[in-house]
Amino acid sequence: MRLPLIVLSIVGALCGSAASGAPPPGFSDLDEVMGQLATRQHGRVEFIEQHFLKVLNHPVESSGELRYDAPDRLEKRTLKPHLETLVLSGGVLTVERAHSRRVMDLHAYPQVQPFVESIRATLAGDRSALERLFHLDFTGSVARWTLTLVPLESKVKQSVAQVRIDGMRDQLFKVEIRQPDGDRSLMTLRPSTLP
Amino acid sequence: MMARRARVLILWVGCIALAAFVVARAHYITDLSAFLPANPTPVQQLLVDQLRDGPATRLILIAVEQGDAAARARVSAAMVEVLRKDSQFSSVNNGEAVAGQRDREFLFQHRYLLSEAVTAERFSAPGLNAAIKETIDNLASPAGLLFKSLLPRDPTGELLSIIDQLARAPAPQSRDGVWVSADETRALAVAQTAASGSDSDAQSKAIEAIRAAFAAAAADSRRGTNAGVQLRLSGPGVFAVAARAKIERAAVRLSIASSILVVALLLVVYRSLPALGLGLLPVTTGALVGVASVALGFGAVHGITLGFGITLIGESVDYSIYFFIQSRRVRNGAAGRSWQQLWWPTVRLGMLTSVCGFASLLPSGFPGLKQLGLYSISGLIAAALVTRFVLPALLPQDFAIRDVTPFGARIAALLQGVRRIGRAAIVLWSVALVMLAIAVLYHDRATLWNRELSALSPVPIEEQDYDAKLRADLGAADVRDLVIVSGADLESILRSAERAARALQGLVDDKAIGGFESPANYLPSMATQETRRSSLPSASELRANLKQALDGLPLRADRLQPFLEDIEATRHAALVTSRDLAGTSLNTGFDALVLHQRDQWNALLPLRSAAAGRPIDVARVVAALKDAKVDDALVLDLKQESDSLYAGYLSEAIRFSLGGFLALTVLLLIALRSPLRVARVLAPLVLSVLTVAAGLAIVGVHLTILHLVGMLLIVAVGSNYALFFDRQAHAQGDGSESLTLASLVIANASTVIGFGLLSFSQVPVLVALGTTVAPGAFLALLFAAIGARAGNADAQHS
Numbered sequence: 001m002r003l004p005l006i007v008l009s010i011v012g013a014l015c016g017s018a019a020s021g022a023p024p025p026g027f028s029d030l031d032e033v034m035g036q037l038a039t040r041q042h043g044r045v046e047f048i049e050q051h052f053l054k055v056l057n058h059p060v061e062s063s064g065e066l067r068y069d070a071p072d073r074l075e076k077r078t079l080k081p082h083l084e085t086l087v088l089s090g091g092v093l094t095v096e097r098a099h100s101r102r103v104m105d106l107h108a109y110p111q112v113q114p115f116v117e118s119i120r121a122t123l124a125g126d127r128s129a130l131e132r133l134f135h136l137d138f139t140g141s142v143a144r145w146t147l148t149l150v151p152l153e154s155k156v157k158q159s160v161a162q163v164r165i166d167g168m169r170d171q172l173f174k175v176e177i178r179q180p181d182g183d184r185s186l187m188t189l190r191p192s193t194l195p
Numbered sequence: 196m197m198a199r200r201a202r203v204l205i206l207w208v209g210c211i212a213l214a215a216f217v218v219a220r221a222h223y224i225t226d227l228s229a230f231l232p233a234n235p236t237p238v239q240q241l242l243v244d245q246l247r248d249g250p251a252t253r254l255i256l257i258a259v260e261q262g263d264a265a266a267r268a269r270v271s272a273a274m275v276e277v278l279r280k281d282s283q284f285s286s287v288n289n290g291e292a293v294a295g296q297r298d299r300e301f302l303f304q305h306r307y308l309l310s311e312a313v314t315a316e317r318f319s320a321p322g323l324n325a326a327i328k329e330t331i332d333n334l335a336s337p338a339g340l341l342f343k344s345l346l347p348r349d350p351t352g353e354l355l356s357i358i359d360q361l362a363r364a365p366a367p368q369s370r371d372g373v374w375v376s377a378d379e380t381r382a383l384a385v386a387q388t389a390a391s392g393s394d395s396d397a398q399s400k401a402i403e404a405i406r407a408a409f410a411a412a413a414a415d416s417r418r419g420t421n422a423g424v425q426l427r428l429s430g431p432g433v434f435a436v437a438a439r440a441k442i443e444r445a446a447v448r449l450s451i452a453s454s455i456l457v458v459a460l461l462l463v464v465y466r467s468l469p470a471l472g473l474g475l476l477p478v479t480t481g482a483l484v485g486v487a488s489v490a491l492g493f494g495a496v497h498g499i500t501l502g503f504g505i506t507l508i509g510e511s512v513d514y515s516i517y518f519f520i521q522s523r524r525v526r527n528g529a530a531g532r533s534w535q536q537l538w539w540p541t542v543r544l545g546m547l548t549s550v551c552g553f554a555s556l557l558p559s560g561f562p563g564l565k566q567l568g569l570y571s572i573s574g575l576i577a578a579a580l581v582t583r584f585v586l587p588a589l590l591p592q593d594f595a596i597r598d599v600t601p602f603g604a605r606i607a608a609l610l611q612g613v614r615r616i617g618r619a620a621i622v623l624w625s626v627a628l629v630m631l632a633i634a635v636l637y638h639d640r641a642t643l644w645n646r647e648l649s650a651l652s653p654v655p656i657e658e659q660d661y662d663a664k665l666r667a668d669l670g671a672a673d674v675r676d677l678v679i680v681s682g683a684d685l686e687s688i689l690r691s692a693e694r695a696a697r698a699l700q701g702l703v704d705d706k707a708i709g710g711f712e713s714p715a716n717y718l719p720s721m722a723t724q725e726t727r728r729s730s731l732p733s734a735s736e737l738r739a740n741l742k743q744a745l746d747g748l749p750l751r752a753d754r755l756q757p758f759l760e761d762i763e764a765t766r767h768a769a770l771v772t773s774r775d776l777a778g779t780s781l782n783t784g785f786d787a788l789v790l791h792q793r794d795q796w797n798a799l800l801p802l803r804s805a806a807a808g809r810p811i812d813v814a815r816v817v818a819a820l821k822d823a824k825v826d827d828a829l830v831l832d833l834k835q836e837s838d839s840l841y842a843g844y845l846s847e848a849i850r851f852s853l854g855g856f857l858a859l860t861v862l863l864l865i866a867l868r869s870p871l872r873v874a875r876v877l878a879p880l881v882l883s884v885l886t887v888a889a890g891l892a893i894v895g896v897h898l899t900i901l902h903l904v905g906m907l908l909i910v911a912v913g914s915n916y917a918l919f920f921d922r923q924a925h926a927q928g929d930g931s932e933s934l935t936l937a938s939l940v941i942a943n944a945s946t947v948i949g950f951g952l953l954s955f956s957q958v959p960v961l962v963a964l965g966t967t968v969a970p971g972a973f974l975a976l977l978f979a980a981i982g983a984r985a986g987n988a989d990a991q992h993s
Contacts (some may be wrong), residue, residue: 030845051335058748062333082332100359103369141458155977185335185344 030127030138031105033145036170043068045172047076049187065192068121074120088116111159118149118163119175134163144168200588207585209478210577214487221490224497244869250390251283252392253787256665257384257405258376261423265827267382268371270424272406273412275373275384281408282389283401285786289384290374301779307352307722307731307765311360315730317351318737320761323744326351331741331748348757350750357789360716361781368668381427383669385896387787388432395439398432427663437658438958442498445956453949458510460948464941465519466597473586474515477578479584480510485574489566500566510549510912511578513942517542517919519596520938539583542915544866548859555855556907561814561844566903571911582729599941603812603933606940613981621981624881632882632889643888645844645897655957670797676713678800678820679829685773685789689720690800691827695800698823699816703754707815709803716783724770734763845900852903854911867921879978880910887971901960905967912946912968920983936980943976 044067051060059156064078072091078084085096093104106113114133121129130136133156134149151164159179166174174189259267259274271289278287280732305311316322330352334343342355368375406871409426461471489496522534553575556568612755614623633655636643678699680691702708713876715723732740737759738752741795776782790797804811813832820828863873893900916939923932950972953965 039691053334053343055333055754056334057751058749060331060749062335078335081972084332086336090370091372102359105591106372 029134029140029142029145030147031170032142032179033138033147033167034125034127036125037123038070038140040068040123040125040170041070044192047187047189047191047193049185051183051185053183056179066189068123070119071124071126072120074116074123087115088120110153110155114151114156114160114163118165118177119172122147122165122172127178142169198413203275203584203588207480211483212482216478217487218483219489220497220829221486223501224495226649229741238590253388253390253492254392254406254430255386255388255398255401255432256429256662256669257289257386257428258429258665259382259384260380260425262421262426264375264379265371266419266424267375268373269418270409270412271373271384271422273381273415273763274408277408277411278386278405281404283397283404285387287384287386288374289382290369290372295572298779298781301775301781302357303349303354305765305775306772308727309360309719310353310357310727312353312356313727313730314730318730318740320730320740320743323351323740324746324748327744327748327750331354331750336612340564346756350755350758350760354885359595360901362534375667376665383665392430392435393434394431395435397517399436399649402428402433402436407983427661429665434658436705439498442961445958445961449613449961453952456948456952457945460941461516464516464597464599467595469594470519470596473589474512474519476585477514477581478511480581481574481578484577485570488573491572493562494564494570497563497566497611499570500563510575510908510915510946512945513588513912514542514578514582515946516942517915518586519763520599520934520941521592522590533587535583535587536923541918542579542582544863545915545918546575547862547866548918549575551859551862552852552855552907552911552914554858555851556848556904558627558851558976559844559848561848561900564844564848564900564904573676575911598797599937600933603935603937603940606936607933610936610980617906623984625978626879629882632885635889636885639892644845644893645899646838646845652815675833676802676804676813676816677831677833678802679831680798680799680800680825680827680830682795682796682827684719685791685796688789688796689715689718690722691825692798692800693720693723694823694826697826698819698825699802700799702816702819706805708811709805711800712784712788713800713801714785714788714798717781717788718771718773720845721770728766728770731762731766731768734759739760792845841900844901848900848903852907855907858909859914862950872921872925875982876921879917879975879982880913882978883913883971883974884909886974887967887978890970891966896963896966899963901963902967905964905971908950908968909971912972913979916943916976917979917983920979924983938977941978943972946972 030088044065046063047066048061048063051062053060061081062078064076064079064084067075069078072089074088076086076088078086083098085094087096088106090176091106093106093112095102095104104112106117106126117129121133127136130149133153134151136148137148139146139148146168147165147167149165151157151160159182160177161180162178164174164176164178165172171189173189175189176184177187178184199637207529255788257271257274259271261267264269275287275289278284281287302309312326314322317326327350330342330346330350333352333355334346342349342352345354368377368379370379370382375381376383386401388398388401390396390401406426407427413421413424413426415421458471458475461474462468465471465474486496486501489500499952517538518534521538553571554567556564556571559565559568616624627906658799677693680688680695682691692713694717696711696713699711701710703710719727731737740750741755741759776785788799790799802811802816811832813830813835816830860873860877863876864870867873867876887909888898888902888906896902919935919939923935947969950965950968953961954969956962956965
């Protein structure tokens, strides 16, 4: 009778390290935040985005509106300085401007994927989608949280070093994307006042 | 007598050996050229080149169906990865971007010569300001980020504008990284074969390679199970291979089936194996000689000729049937006179009338019909000669077949019933039938003939619809309308293509057409490149302009040193030639749009319609090109051109057939020396042709060129029946018409069996032949018999 017990304890120890161990602190909060985000079917916020690029003397600023429809449609309408509509739907990114329309399949451009998928998957409360691409680090509380995403794949790491999303409950208010070369973009969100 | 017999046999065996030698050495072609003109005009030549080897014929459309979406995408990606490494394919695309390092390098290196945006204004201060501003704006969007590292070298974004330039064709929808249909139920890919679409063997191998790659990809379950995923292929090459296999299968299966049935029939009739063996000699000799003459006359034999030639069995088997059944009567009755003396003249005349009919195919511009004509003529003559000279020489002394007189007598008795109707009534009924048939044909005259080449297509409608659906999903890759510019060298056609492109762009802007492709998109003419190169400013000028342009922009001039260097390098670099293009994947697109034959160069500019299902207004395209003074351009509507080509053949074939009928009438007038007798012989033939044509029209069949050939066969076979009845009515000394009737009914049964089987084939052309000849031959016999009874009654009264 002793032998099985030993076996069991070994198996238990092995499993524990992988699954049955205590959840890292904050992860139940992450699940709660994700759950709250997942229940939202539509979202509409205004954004101001700043790109800090080394090659440029001062940041490029743009602003507009972000719309989200569950589960996988994200529309980014830039109103200033130029009209541009960016639609992510079904893994395909469509960029439309006054004279051009460009369609990109995100599967074909893994380096572009984290820029949009990080926001989309977070808005969708789709933790497994996030975990496919990133290592997740959640800090803070449900009321005021920070989610840090670090790409898993080396190809993706070449274009994005880290994505940091700040939020309160099911509201996102800041998305910062850092590139490995030190360039970064900062998007600030607030409830839409646009008609 | 013995010496003569030996000479005949030696001659015959010699001929067979020679024919067999020629047949064995002959070259056989299985491409579509049997349906294409032999002596084309330059326009037709272009069309033929397009239909045989054009870029469209090299496309294989690949659909992955069933299973779940992820599995389809997985299989599509894995399959395409394998196929891309296969040299049989010049390109394979399923929407996955292959970061073609070489392509990128080529485009980037030559960006200032290749980009349409390069003009002198673009490098002026305001031009640079606008271009750089846009590039900076692009950096704010995820797509532009891809080009961030290129900014110091390419601040005006020329690479992006070249990529846009090349990607003007509408792309299909994507899902999970691969192209999918609009309803997302299948993953799509397009393969372009290196070999031309008319090379059926190469196409067949390419198709096998795709199937193998699919099977391997579907079986690979490392990244998830691909259960239920299925492959479906479409495209001209796939159709050609399937059609070839289908025609071969149908020809083999039907020939075996009809051979078994005819052999069984003959065994029942003859009750003698030697008779059966001898009876098949005329047919086999005829077929062998027929193929050999086609090989000698045309240099190569079209596979389709062999397919249709099988049907010759119908008439040449008749010869031996007449010989055996009627010889018996000769031995039993009319003393001292042989079959050769009594019956051969009639068989010979029947054979000659058939030859007249088939001779009308010889002047056709349609190689397939020409060959069929020569095959039939030489085959029939050979079969008749074998019946006349070889069969008597081979006949054993104690040869006997079953007496079929009782059978003939029963049929004669049946005909007695008709006889009572009386001559006047028969004439009346005939006239009524003719009037009715003509009324039907006149009523349907507009739709009587199918004037579309696709009528001959062995591809079932369902497959054609599926193909159209895939093409629509893939962004209307169906090349139907083309602008073709010709010239003496590559440079001149590229210049013309550029001029034509400017005219066509106007039509795109007006939404008259959806878009177009041009080889000049891949390789601009030297003249255009020279203009672009000379529009690049000198280093000092550019530096000054740049300084002004960057005023107010968040970019420092010293960052753009690589840009200044690249521009300076391009100013002194050589222009891009087609040799530079080779080795990049762009070469595939370029190659497909440039044809070089003999001393002529042609550039193809395929047009896309503005919306699916909306045909292109060709007249408007012609006018736009004319306004733009692109004089050496030609607008080709492939479908319309090929249809008018076919319609031309059809009316030509109809004219020639009527000519053949006239020749046949003259021949009969000379042989029979009586207009009345000629009319009696011809009446049942005309009547049955009209009845069959009207019957087909009533059931909604549109007649094709193969129906016409079928009608010729009705006349060819039916003329024998009519002539035997005619002989019966006018010959003295042998009263037994039971045997004539018996031989004709048995001959007719074998013909109806042979052609009737064709009606059950899956191949439209064979069905056309079968449904015309089987009822036609039967009616010809029936009408000839009834008419002859009337004539006989008349003769007996007088």
